[in-house]
Amino acid sequence: MEKELENKFLDDFEANQNIVHKVCRIYTTDQDAHNDLFQEITIQLWKNYSKFRGDAKFSTWMYRVALNTAISLYRKSTRTIQTQDISEYSFKIKAEDYDDTEELQLKALYSAIRKLNDIDKALIFLYLEDKSYREISDTLGISEVNARVKMTRAKGKLKKVLNP
DSSP, X not given: OHHHHHHXXXXXXXXXXXXXXXXXXXXXXXXXXXXXXXXXXXXHHHHHHTTOOSSSOHHHHHHHHHHHHHHHHHHSTTOOOOOOOGGGSSOOOOOOOOOOOOOHHHHHHHHHHXXXXXXXXXXXXXXXXXXXXXXXXXXXXXXXXXXXXXHHHHHHHHHHHHOO
């Protein structure tokens, strides 16, 4: 049963791992921090996978765990990530190469997003992923109306950062 659960997790994770890379890209500034956060999110996903009930799509649940992990790690006053050694887990995930040398506009956008507060980062990220307000509210655990209000404010802040 454990091996079956592990195989299912690996299939789900590998099909959606770009979600984790995108969250890492928003919450980190260098490749080492990206790798550390990727590892920590992966561990948290695995630890909580048995609790995934399937009420929402796997990708929605994955967004929620990834964002919550990133936000909680970066809210610590020391701004350092406490990671766990992935080698204690028996499975191995083949991380795809993630090209962070994309066009300059994308880098500028990510740089501007990093200047927002944690919740605004999550909102803008989910918006850029073409998530509906319902999906955003489900992922962040807020009402749909609250998601709309916060999104309007976050977009305004992002515009100010991009066009000072």
